Amino acid sequence: MSKHYDPLAFPSVCLNDPEHPASVPGMGLRDWFAGQALSATVKQAFDEEGPSQGFVVVEEKAVVWAYSIADAMLAERGRGQ
Secondary structure (H helix, E strand, C coil): CCCCCCCEECCECHHHCCCCCCCECCEEHHHHHHHHHHHHHHHHHEECCEECCCCCCCHHHHHHHHHHHHHHHHHHHHHCC
């Protein structure tokens, strides 16, 4: 788990009322970054014909890599604040 500041991504407050049933806090920025990293990793790993030559997708590793990248992104983001 990341120890970096993890603000919310895409919060939605309905009618300026956080208690409104349609209000949602959003996902953590770490989860958003990890999803973006995972998407890029998978896109690089596959071409139109399937897995790129020499690349084996291991789901558990891909997720670990994605969150490692997300943690690095949060750390770098925190350096500027």
